[in-house]
Amino acid sequence: MARVTTYMGCTIPHLLRSACRLCPAQSALVVLRHCASCYCTANGTIQSKRKMDHLERTANNFRQEVISQAKVCGITNESQTVKRLRLAITNKDFTFKAGQWVDFFIPGVSVIGGFSMCSSPAMLEREGVLELAVKYTDHPPARWIHTECTLDSEVALRVGGDFFFDPQPGDTPVKLVLIAGGVGINPLFSILLHVADLHGYQESKGNGYKMGTVALYYSAKSTSELLFKKNILGLMTAFPGKITCRFHVTQQSSPICEELQPHVTEGRISEKDLEKHVSEDTLWYICGPPPMIESISKLLYKSGVHRNCVFFEKWW
Structure with missing residues (x-):
């Protein structure tokens, strides 16, 4: 059977019991163990052809023990199909690393969602809030x-995931x-955003982790589907030469606005785009x-990038 780590001392708060339909002595991770034993082979290969839900897909991933109640304190439309939620966290012990996700528990909804944070750990430290951007689907949590x-809807969150960037002050710059x-x-x-915080801290304090350059390649069907584009442009302006971005659009039918034009390429991300970044001190996050992940990974390996330097997260 696939190996699953469980934390038996972690119980579901009252808010979650109706959502998970578990007795008070049980943890949501009991569901994970059951899902893993039903759907995974010894090497983690999925036997069922049906689409896996969040708990099954992440059964072998790290999860924190802490489950925190949270209140929705902001809702905005990031695009026509994506809503951005701002959540106030009540538990002071709740932390996350840049790149991780949360189990998203909703009262009265039996299915548990899984959504990546789109805010920095520093925002949580400063303001006690985090943000999620969720695309509309028929999946119950997204719906x-x-x-x-x-506003003021109450949910609960638990952090998990092995895909993150969390350098420490003494680490080698990358x-x-x-x-x-x-x-x-x-x-x-x-x-x-975490990288921007690291750059900002280094510039103001002169110590801490010395961050190298960051290049973002972001592909979508059209510029209207590029999330956070204004924020990304702002980061490039704030940290010239340290943060760069190329937006790739594959089905653009309308004119591209003047502000974005210098940063947009029509067509998919190619080997030529990436090969100029290949070096021993570069890490790749996909x-x-x-x-797309499989295609990009093959391009990188073909270009001589070591597998230990490539990290990816699959959500579909």
Whole structure:
């Protein structure tokens, strides 16, 4: 059976019991163990052809023990299909690393969602809030966010994930290349914001982790589907030469606005785009549809990038 780590001392607070339909003595991770034993082989290969849900897909990933209640304190439309939630966290022990996700528990909804943070850990430290950007689908948690969630709605969150960037002050400086497809930008935008915080701290304090350059390659069907584009342009302006971005659009039918034009390429991210970044001190983070991740990974390996330097998160 696939190995699953469980934390038996972690119980579901009252808010979550109706959502998970578990007795008070049980943890949501009991569900993870059951899902893993039903759907995974010894090497983690999925036997069922049906689409896996969040708990099954992440059954072997790290999860924190802390489950925190949270209140929705902001809702904005990031695009026509994506809502950005701002959540106030009540538990002071709740922390996350840039790139990680949360189990998203909704009262009255039996399905548990999984959404990557699109804010920086520093925002949580400063303001006690984090942000999620969720695309509309028929999946119950995403549908609830788009159709029922309101200001002051209460949910609960638990952090998990092995895909993150969390350098410590004494670590060797590295360069990053972030490669995003569609809403796969979420964890990479969190990493980008964290990098900006590291640069800002280094510039103001003169110590801490010395961050190398970061290059973001972000692909979507059209510029209207590029999330956080104004924020990304602002980061490039704030940290010239340290943070760069190329937006790639594959089905653009309308004119590209003047502000974005210098940074947009029509067509997919190519080997030529990436090969100029290949070096021994570069780490590669990829998040997007599995076919994109597999294609980009092959390009990188072909270019001589070591597998230990490539990290990816698959959400589809």
